[in-house]
Amino acid sequence: MFTGIIETLGTITNITKEQGNTHLTIKSNFTNELKVDQSVAHNGVCLTVVNIENDEYTVTAIKETLDKTNIGNLSISDFINLERGMKLGDRLDGHIVQGHVDQKAICTNIKKENGSTIFTFTYDPSNNNITIEKGSITVSGVSLTVVNSKKNEFSVAIIPYTIENTTFKYIELGDAVNLEFDVIGKYISRLTNS
Known part of the structure; x- marks a missing residue:
């Protein structure tokens, strides 16, 4: 975990x-x-x-x-x-991440905006994975909040500290990233699509 x-x-x-x-x-x-x-x-x-x-x-x-x-x-x-791995009793500063990547996504846009950088990713929707506005998503291991959620696309706003201390500083248009969708959202998606 x-x-x-x-x-x-x-x-x-x-x-x-x-x-x-x-x-x-x-x-x-x-x-x-x-x-x-x-x-x-x-x-x-x-x-x-x-x-x-x-x-x-x-x-x-x-x-x-x-x-x-x-x-x-x-x-x-x-x-x-x-x-x-998380130690039992530690603070949960991000969100619950299993380390089980669901699929890859492609970076389709990078835009500087008001002190942060907006990264947009597109993914194959055929696996029925979903994002929701202000929900959690893990992008290449980084716990983030979804903005601009669409059927097969979402964006995240990255602060300068996160850019500097993760691989986000190396991401370019067309690069593949790993996605782990929120575990609760995965269960809901499975229930509604079965």
């Missing part, structure tokens, strides 16, 4: 493919606090630590993860949003 509050940016230092799996090695400033078998969210994707060496650790993404997320698009030296 996560909150969508990014702790740090990691750097991809190695990528190894093995059959349908991809092993990612990441350098981060909290590697020394990790243990093998621990869960960490990577751009919103919950992956298990399988090896630790000095200030780097390795996780494995399976084919389904690679198909549904932007993890397979990463290259060596890319930055990645990182968040460790």
